[in-house]
Amino acid sequence: MTRRVDPRRPALITAQGLRRIILGGTEGERDVRLGAAAPAAERRPRLAQPASACLLVVTHPDSGGIDEHAREAIAAAALLARADEAVVVVMPCADASLQLDPAALGIDRLELLPVTEATTADALADAVAERWGTLRPRLVLMPDRGDDADLGRRLAVAQGLAVAASVVEIAEGRARVRDHGAMGRASGDATASLADLDLLLVxxxxxxxxxxxxxxxxxLALPAPAARPTVGVQDLGRVSGKAQQVALEEADFILAAGNGVTDVALFHELAQALGAAVGASRVAVDDGRFPRSQQIGATGRTVQARGYLAMGISGAVQHLQGIRECRHVMAVNTDPAAPIAQRSELVLAEDVQNLMRALLMLVRTTPASAETAS
Structure with missing residues (x-):
């Protein structure tokens, strides 16, 4: 399956057709080739001499590792770094036992910043600002999403940094920013010289x-952020929201229904019990069982959930395009040879309704059993 070229991303026309412009590529390409790098043992070190300066990347981990967005930000820093500049990554994390190889990612020094649920956003921003002041990097790069984007904007405001957000292209010493215009309508792009910027949200x-x-x-392990006293503000802690109210593009776990789901009420009951966002295939949407806003696929929404459980979905190519960036895909289908099986890590050949009832019963009884055992 070949991923479609996003028509709104920078691209050029080559003899092979339309190709996206990607930092580190020479002629443009249809997609970022993930996991195609040679083994680290076969690659040469980028730094041949001690570094006298650095580029800084700040990003949060994701389930004991880092996701592709963070990897791309780190790769961009490594490609932009000069011969005497190290790539330093500051990573706020609650667990120091991360499952990643810093050298293979192009990281020269990984600095782990210990945080807890009690660490406030202001305290974290202060700690990152302190590292920025010590390192004085030529450029800071951060993924433009969630906590990373919020932290980047806090750092930019506190230190008076020149920042570019929604950077979609870095080429020839310039950064291209997507200009969404008024009311979210795209109205063209803006570019700026990297020499005039201090922070890129990519x-x-x-x-x-x-x-x-x-x-x-x-x-390197950094000291924990110092508590920052708040004036006139009371921290009420965090409250978990309902997964069904989260946009599918931001959902962490999605339960998706296809034509094989006939008991829609049972499906929604299971989704609520699992704490999953609800998605659907085009067939299930066209049949009126689910709203158009929950359609996943080339003509619907493209999702990048950590977990994706497909119930009764055969796996048309349009649907597979919509889940191409999901990390773990599981499928339940009476046909184990359905196209969705080629994309899934786990396939259960079972009637969807029977499995939903069994899974719902298991989810409801497991917590009670755990409490009884304790």
Missing amino acids: ARHVARTDLPFVGRGEQ
Whole structure:
């Protein structure tokens, strides 16, 4: 399956057709080639001498590792770094046992910043600002999403940094920013010289991650952020929202229904019990069982959930395009040879209604059993 070219991303016309412009590519390409890099042992170190300066990347981990968006931001920093500049990554994390190879990602020094649920956004921003003041990087890069984007904007305001957000292309010493215009309507792009910028909040697919070199891979533990006193503000803690109210593009776990789901009430009951967002295939939407806003696929929404459980979905090519960036895909279908099986890590050949009833019963009884055992 070949991913479609996003018509709103920078691209050029080559003899092979329309190709996206990606940092680290020479002629443009249809997609970032993930996981195609040579083994780290076969790649040369990027730094041949001790570094006298650095580029800084700040990003949060994702389930003990880092996602593709963070990898692309790190790769962009490694590709932009000069011969005497190290790539330093500051990573706020609650668990120091991360499952990643810093050198293979192009990281010269990984600095782990310990945080807890009690660490406030202001305290974290202060700690990152302190590292920025010590390192004085030529450029800071951060993924333009969620906590990373919020932290980047806090750092820019506190230190008076020149920032570019929604950076979709970095080429020839300039950063291209998507200009959405009034009311979210695209009205063209804006560009700025990297020499005039201090911080880049980068969008997806801004750089290739299959680097031809490795970093030094050093690792350092930083002191925990100091508590910051608040005046006139009371921290009420965090309250978990309902997964069904989260936009599908931002959902962490999605339960998706296809033509094989006939008991829609049972499906929604299971989704609520699992704490999953609800999605559907085009067939299930066209049949009127689900609203158009929940359609996933080339003509619907493109999602990038950590977990995607497809119930009774055969896996048309349009649907597979919509879930191409999901990390773990599982499928339940009476046909184990359905196209969805080629994309799934786990396939259960079972009637969807029977499995939903059994899974719902298991979800409801497991917590009670755990409490009884304790």
